[in-house]
Amino acid sequence: MLDEFYTLFHEIENSLSLINFFLPYIPIPANRRRDAARIKLKEILSETVRSRKRYNQVEEDALQNLIDSKYKDGRSISEDEVTGLMIGLIFAGEHTNSLSSAWTGSYLLNDAKCLMTAIEEQKKIIKKFGRRIDYHVLLEMYTLDRCIKEALRLHPTAPMLLRKVHKHFTVWTKEGHEYEIPAGHTIVSPTVLNHYIPYIYKDPEVYDPERFGPGREEDKVGGKFSYTSFSGGRHACPGEAYGYMQMKVIWSYLLRNYELKLLSPFPKEEWRKFALKPQGKVMVSYKIRQLA
Numbered sequence: 001m002l003d004e005f006y007t008l009f010h011e012i013e014n015s016l017s018l019i020n021f022f023l024p025y026i027p028i029p030a031n032r033r034r035d036a037a038r039i040k041l042k043e044i045l046s047e048t049v050r051s052r053k054r055y056n057q058v059e060e061d062a063l064q065n066l067i068d069s070k071y072k073d074g075r076s077i078s079e080d081e082v083t084g085l086m087i088g089l090i091f092a093g094e095h096t097n098s099l100s101s102a103w104t105g106s107y108l109l110n111d112a113k114c115l116m117t118a119i120e121e122q123k124k125i126i127k128k129f130g131r132r133i134d135y136h137v138l139l140e141m142y143t144l145d146r147c148i149k150e151a152l153r154l155h156p157t158a159p160m161l162l163r164k165v166h167k168h169f170t171v172w173t174k175e176g177h178e179y180e181i182p183a184g185h186t187i188v189s190p191t192v193l194n195h196y197i198p199y200i201y202k203d204p205e206v207y208d209p210e211r212f213g214p215g216r217e218e219d220k221v222g223g224k225f226s227y228t229s230f231s232g233g234r235h236a237c238p239g240e241a242y243g244y245m246q247m248k249v250i251w252s253y254l255l256r257n258y259e260l261k262l263l264s265p266f267p268k269e270e271w272r273k274f275a276l277k278p279q280g281k282v283m284v285s286y287k288i289r290q291l292a
């Protein structure tokens with residue numbers, strides 16, 4: 001069941017491409033597979049929803065929260081809405097995390113100094129807490145946190161953010177130029193360019209997790225929208241903290257239990273895909289070890 005679920009999500013992920021951004025329903029093979037996978041996922045989730053209702057089964061999970069939620073006028077949300085929201089939620093958290101973990105790993109394994117700093121941090125944490133990894137232990141992983149944040153600065157999973165303008169407003173640039181933004185227009189904020197602005201990020205092309213460390217905190221320099229890998233404003237990602245936790249679980253576990261080496265060249269970005277994934281396969285060799 002889990003394998004089938006994963007494969008179906010993979011089909012949805014495979015349809016992410018620039019062409020789909022402009023023409024989401026164009027009948028190309030990837031979209032046909034995406035639509036078939038969406039139907040099958042809906043069937044699986046609908047069956048779970050119905051079975052819970054049939055047997056009055058109540059679980060403590062996100063699906064249950066959606067099943068039990070109501071509109072302001074007291075109306076329950078429909079089965080279609082529950083399954084649609086659930087698919088959206090899993091998709092929002094799954095491919096973003098796997099891409100960001102892959103970029104983080106590629107950078108760590110490509111940079112001996114960063115890798116050593118991240119390993120030393122794990123050793124210190126093991127000394128303090130033993131080998132357990134829980135919420136409180138994850139909060140102590142400042143170095144790993146910064147390594148992930150920096151990988152996401154260089155490779156944000158959403159390369160641009162779009163907003164529909166509801167009210168006319170004016171923007172002034174640092175150079176003093178003034179721009180009128182009329183209501184009704186769609187504005188694009190290209191995260192993938194903003195994260196490389198040199199007066200905010202020193203040597204922006206360089207992977208340097210310490211730029212977020214105490215005393216530097218370069219992302220604070222340009223104001224609250226300098227770092228938008230998790231977007232900003234009302235529709236900022238609600239899964240940011242959870243996402244960091246997941247990525248820290250993955251990478252702390254790997255660093256503690258395996259000696260890893262990057263075999264393939266450092267990956268390039270796959271620009272044809274809307275989410276900036278690594279191009280081709282990232283090949284790694286591993287040897288079992290236990291950090292102490």
Ligand code: HEM
Pocket residue numbers: 088089092093094096097100152157158161162228229230231232234235236237238239240242243244
């Ligand atoms: C590395 C991990 C993640 C990254 C990089 C990421 C990135 C983003 C970005 C950039 C947006 C905003 C898109 C926009 O403004 O147009 C967003 C929205 C969203 N994310 Fe995440 N996300 C991550 C993990 C998660 C997780 C784990 C969840 C939930 C379990 C999640 C749920 C959502 C949802 C529901 C939205 C829509 C928010 C709204 O429109 O109000 N994300 N995410």
